[in-house]
Amino acid sequence: MPRSSTTSRSCAASTSPRVSPRRCPPRTTRLWTRSSVGYEADDDPARLDLGVIWTFLSTEAYWHRWRTRADVEKQVGNAWRVVGVYEEESGDQVGFARAISDGVSDAYLADVFVLAAHRGRGLGKLLVSTMIDEGPGRNFRWVLFTADAHGLYRKYGFRAADDKALVRMEPPSPGLHPSTS
Numbered sequence: 001m002p003r004s005s006t007t008s009r010s011c012a013a014s015t016s017p018r019v020s021p022r023r024c025p026p027r028t029t030r031l032w033t034r035s036s037v038g039y040e041a042d043d044d045p046a047r048l049d050l051g052v053i054w055t056f057l058s059t060e061a062y063w064h065r066w067r068t069r070a071d072v073e074k075q076v077g078n079a080w081r082v083v084g085v086y087e088e089e090s091g092d093q094v095g096f097a098r099a100i101s102d103g104v105s106d107a108y109l110a111d112v113f114v115l116a117a118h119r120g121r122g123l124g125k126l127l128v129s130t131m132i133d134e135g136p137g138r139n140f141r142w143v144l145f146t147a148d149a150h151g152l153y154r155k156y157g158f159r160a161a162d163d164k165a166l167v168r169m170e171p172p173s174p175g176l177h178p179s180t181s
């Protein structure tokens with residue numbers, strides 16, 4: 001059963017050894033929810049296990065494998081909102097998603113995954129519904145890029161873009177790290 005509360009806790013003040021100190025994005029709502037199959041979703045950034053996130057994104061993800069661990073830590077640290085899925089018994093993180101947003105109207109969903117051993121149990125839906133439908137972005141316009149799992153995202157209102165959406169798919173200097181100036 002979902003529960004939400006307001007918190008003024010600064011993520012920069014986190015003492016978690018798992019998360020690097022970082023700038024805190026504007027974030028006023030902490031939402032916690034539990035699935036019925038021994039897992040819970042939590043949007044507390046201090047609870048993230050960056051080792052799990054980095055291992056998946058650097059060895060299994062089919063996207064953005066060029067990222068360094070520092071890149072991933074920066075993206076996680078600069079996220080508007082993160083959601084982790086955790087096994088209740090062990091507390092281990094088994095799923096992740098991050099979002100970029102202006103905090104008012106628009107957001108971008110990225111790096112959605114559930115570890116292979118835990119797939120097919122509704123955790124992808126728990127992750128995406130927590131991020132999209134059960135938090136401060138529930139009325140936002142959302143964007144994502146994915147090569148598969150379209151069926152998962154359709155459940156939350158995602159559709160192929162119409163001719164009002166324009167995307168610059170390729171950077172002007174392909175092959176260079178995107179943050180190269």
Ligand SMILES: CC(C)(COP(=O)(O)OP(=O)(O)OC[C@H]1O[C@@H](n2cnc3c(N)ncnc32)[C@H](O)[C@@H]1OP(=O)(O)O)[C@@H](O)C(=O)NCCC(=O)NCCS
Nearest residue numbers: 112113114119120121122123124125146148149150151152
């Ligand atoms: C995509 C992913 C997050 C789904 O996680 P999951 O825990 O297995 O998903 P769920 O058990 O909640 O199933 C979600 C629903 O989406 C569907 N679905 C799951 N993966 C799918 C895929 N690759 N393609 C199409 N539909 C998919 C399921 O059939 C299910 O539908 P149903 O409820 O009608 O049966 C997981 O397979 C994963 O991490 N894959 C590797 C990373 C990835 O591809 N991420 C997406 C790119 S952004």
